[in-house]
Amino acid sequence: MAFRIPFNVPGLAGDELRYVADAITRGHTAGDGVYTARCHEFLQRELGVPRVLLTTSCTHALEMAALLLDIQAGDEVIVPAFTFVSTVNAFVLRGAKPVFADVRPDTLNLNEEQLEPLITSRTRAILPVHYAGVGCEMDRILEIAQRHSVAVVEDNAHGLFARYKGKLLGTFGCLATQSFHETKNIICGEGGALLINDARYVERAEVIREKGTNRSRFYRGQVDKYTWVDIGSSYLPSEILAAFLLAQLERHEQIQAVRRRIWERYDERLRDWAAGRGVVCPKVPPHCQHAFHMYYILMPSLECRQKLIAHLKQRSILSVFHYLPLHLSDMGKRFGGREGQCPVTESVSDRLLRLPFYNGLTEELQDEVIHALADFQE
Numbered sequence: 193m194a195f196r197i198p199f200n201v202p203g204l205a206g207d208e209l210r211y212v213a214d215a216i217t218r219g220h221t222a223g224d225g226v227y228t229a230r231c232h233e234f235l236q237r238e239l240g241v242p243r244v245l246l247t248t249s250c251t252h253a254l255e256m257a258a259l260l261l262d263i264q265a266g267d268e269v270i271v272p273a274f275t276f277v278s279t280v281n282a283f284v285l286r287g288a289k290p291v292f293a294d295v296r297p298d299t300l301n302l303n304e305e306q307l308e309p310l311i312t313s314r315t316r317a318i319l320p321v322h323y324a325g326v327g328c329e330m331d332r333i334l335e336i337a338q339r340h341s342v343a344v345v346e347d348n349a350h351g352l353f354a355r356y357k358g359k360l361l362g363t364f365g366c367l368a369t370q371s372f373h374e375t376k377n378i379i380c381g382e383g384g385a386l387l388i389n390d391a392r393y394v395e396r397a398e399v400i401r402e403k404g405t406n407r408s409r410f411y412r413g414q415v416d417k418y419t420w421v422d423i424g425s426s427y428l429p430s431e432i433l434a435a436f437l438l439a440q441l442e443r444h445e446q447i448q449a450v451r452r453r454i455w456e457r458y459d460e461r462l463r464d465w466a467a468g469r470g471v472v473c474p475k476v477p478p479h480c481q482h483a484f485h486m487y488y489i490l491m492p493s494l495e496c497r498q499k500l501i502a503h504l505k506q507r508s509i510l511s512v513f514h515y516l517p518l519h520l521s522d523m524g525k526r527f528g529g530r531e532g533q534c535p536v537t538e539s540v541s542d543r544l545l546r547l548p549f550y551n552g553l554t555e556e557l558q559d560e561v562i563h564a565l566a567d568f569q570e
């Protein structure tokens with residue numbers, strides 16, 4: 193069913209077709225050509241990260257992180273129960289046992305105060321997810337992780353260019369991952385990146401990304417033939433996607449400015465409406481500069497949210513809920529997940545609603561959404 197106001201419309205920045213055409217004309221459409229190199233340089237420079245590697249998805253960047261950390265069967269990783277399945281599944285693929293932590297009721301981020309009791313002698317990694325591009329409490333998370341010698345891998349799929357206490361998200365953990373899926377801020381259809389903040393992982397990351405071979409060293413002339421040196425897979429995207437992505441990255445300031453306007457306009461116009469109805473708007477702590485990734489509201493109950501979804505749908509406006517609690521999924525239950533284990537996650541998962549949010553959402557269309565909310569009778 194087509195909605196007059198959809199939830200997401202992938203936005204074009206302008207140069208995508210030209211760059212893609214150029215990539216094709218150059219005759220090098222496999223990975224790691226000039227466009228990939230330019231994306232790497234761009235992200236390394238803008239983020240100040242020693243090494244960035246484009247991947248075919250954020251999911252694959254997370255899988256690379258699990259391989260780089262040498263996650264073995266029986267190892268434990270601490271993940272928020274309120275996240276996308278890939279944050280967890282990438283580590284479960286290596287045999288890890290996920291340990292689900294609840295989220296904070298204000299930012300819906302991993303609750304750092306509940307972390308420590310979950311750490312055991314088998315804990316290998318903590319996976320903060322910067323929900324909606326609002327930074328997790330990284331000072332406390334890093335302090336706990338360091339004290340227990342546990343790695344921190346940030347799932348920063350929502351938070352490219354956002355900051356916590358002035359520092360860019362994705363630069364805190366030894367590794368961090370980005371997504372360029374068409375639902376994110378900066379897109380190339382399907383794509384991602386691994387940010388390597390701890391230079392010790394660079395060489396092995398290049399090998400893992402290239403099917404377990406030292407092809408990257410070969411291309412740089414550091415070895416005279418390339419061969420199988422480690423485990424790995426094929427995690428590098430085609431130049432066609434890298435060309436698309438570069439066109440987006442180069443316009444990131446404009447894209448972020450547009451998204452900022454949309455986010456702030458929702459926020460200004462909905463705060464009073466929300467306060468009078470027991471609806472909660474997003475909380476952004478003063479020390480966080482967020483990424484303007486989404487605008488969500490928390491309704492008083494599941495019933496109320498479902499009614500609002502139906503109300504908006506009648507006006508051809510698509511609004512959507514978000515993650516189902518991972519600990520209560522079929523897989524989560526196999527790892528011991530049970531009801532009541534993460535009460536905040538269980539509650540917000542029922543009540544959260546995401547409003548239409550995309551670069552092409554004009555003020556007129558946004559006003560229609562806002563007026564439709566104002567007209568909502570429970």
Ligand SMILES: *Cc1c(COP(=O)(O)O)cnc(C)c1O
Pocket residue numbers: 248249250251252275276278279321347349350370371372373382383384
């Ligand atoms: C979108 C998303 C992913 C997965 O990204 P892909 O690029 O589609 O693999 C992982 N984690 C979070 C938090 C996401 O929002």
